[in-house]
Amino acid sequence: MKLLFVGTNPENTGAATHFVALAKAMAEAGHQVSGIVPRKGLIGEGFEAAGLPVRYSIFRNAFDVRGYAAVLGEISRQSPDWLVGNFGKEYWPLIACGRLTNTPVALFRHRNPRMSKLSEYGVPRLAQRFIAVSEYARGAYLRWGVPSEHVWISYNPVDTVQYQPDPQRRAQVRREFGIGEDDIVLGYVGRMHGGKGVFQLMQAANQAMAREPRLHVLWVGDGHEEGRLHEIAARSGFEDRHHFTGWVADTSRFHPAFTFLAFPSIEPETFGRVSIEAAACGVPVLGSDIGGVPETMLDGVTGFLIEPGNVPAWRDRILDMCDEPRCRAMGLAARSYVIENFGNAAVAKDFERLLRFGAIPVHHLGHAAT
Template sequence: MNFVFVGTSLGARGTETHLVCLAQALARAGHKVITVAREGGYIARELRAQGLPVVPGVFRNAADVRGMLSVSRAIRSARPDWLVGSFGHEYWPLLTVGALTGTPVALFRHLNSRLKTLSRRLLPRWARRFIVVSEAMRTNLVSQGVPSERIQCLYNPLDVDYFRVDEAERAAARRELGIEEHEVLVGFVGALKPEKGAFRLAEAFNRAMPRSPHLRALWVGEEAAHAHLRQLLAPELQERHILRGWTRDMRKLYAAMDVATMPSEWVEPFGRVSIEAQACGVPVLASRIGGLPETMLEGESGLLLPPGDVAAWSDALVTLAQMQPAQRRNMGEAGARFVRERFSSERISREFISLLESRDAQV
């Protein structure tokens, strides 16, 4: 198949990573992929690094004609079977260009925020495929009045050859961070904001660390929020916390962890950190909310906890810290197998093609 993907965001978070990973997987499978992306942005940089063609373009808003012209040029060049979009402000212009050029449009929905009435009624009908990244998202949209048969589900893909268990990387990363062999390093990766549960997790560490002398914490998030986070950490425990800014390659930091956390308090659409960590052999503690339960095997590759319940999170941190290393390794191995079997980019790209070809999908 031939595809034109569109993603003119400058960001480098879940939606952008999804687009890049799926486009790369489709190209590896022999499909032709051209992407309209913003110059200097993460999407353009990553795809060009893999030798994939990128057409420069920007949608500053839903009425940006210049963005539509860029997409039209890509369509004339590629003659795609599908036009694929992932960002809300690009939905309507892509549907317009698709209608004008006779190109079917597949739209991915990555947020659980409520759709406006017109979008709720028309987007799932006018797009040939309207795809969410978890069954929890489908349930959310159905509760808003979107017919279930108009929604397809396709999980986020992950490059499991990139995110993988690497014992040599683990040893080197722990030495670099100054983590002793007997210490248990628990990591948080994400925005240091209340909705991500970072601040209640800090409180849970304040309660858990005095009970577990070998427990350490690694925080990976925006450096601008580090000062506020430090204010929430008990002064006598500060030395047991390591704060790092965003990094382009998370593999080293995942490798250093014994446990990863996703303590979100908002309705997560999916949970990319969860599957990245598990792919690297790291057990996960996650909130029982949104799409997070779909990213793990509860009781086997990690534990699900009530969002915002500091006492429950503190107890879970102590439990994992006091667990025998072999038990944590077994959980990590279970998670790595699960992610490889369920979320590998090769599998998800095949499922995407099947979804597009399916005659059962509502059109």
């Protein structure tokens, strides 16, 4: 198939990461993929790094004539089988361009906040595919009143070559932060604000550190409440075992250094990309049993699901993951699970089937019994 991906959002968001990853996955699967992307930002840089052909343009809003001209020009030149979009401000422009040229349109929705009444009614019905990135998200759209026959599912892909166990990176990152080879490293990757459960994680980690002297936490990312976490760490008595990277463009180099990952959100996540990135590196996950996170893992097999915000429960599971044979076994299971369900080849196959036949993937992810 010939696929024209239109994503002109210059921000470095999870949706942008998904957009690039899906385009690369489809290209690797043998499809002809091109993009209309911005010159700056994660999407433009990601398409360029992947060697995908692009036209640089931008939709500043849904009425930007330059954006329409770029899309219609590429449709005329390429005759794509599908237009693929990821961002709200481009929904109506892509629907309009698709209608004008008789080109089907597939639109992803990554967020749960409700759209305007016009968009909520029209976009799922006028796009040939309106796609949620998890069962959790699909359920939210159905509760809006979107008919079930108008909402499909396609999970995020992860490049299991970019994200894989890497002993050299593991040793390098640990040396960089003064962490020993035999130490146990709890990793956190993401923004640092209250909804991500970082304060509850800090409490649980400090309680676990009091019982496990080899336990360290590597905090990867930044956010407006990072300073408060530094202050709490400084008062904890374990300041030398909390390590902060600040903002980093490429988080993939840190995952192999983790013994396990914590994904402690107390507000629902639409999907939870960080979970599958860690698992692809052979790192088991402690994940909040909320939103789309349970769909990224098998409870008791690739990690553990835990009640959001329950500090004693998180402390106990952190200590459970300090059992190294258990952690290694879960890490092996995690990588296998991700390759089978979220690897580029698996997601590309599902997405192709979705475009051709409108089928929701038949396998049900997550929620294994402990």
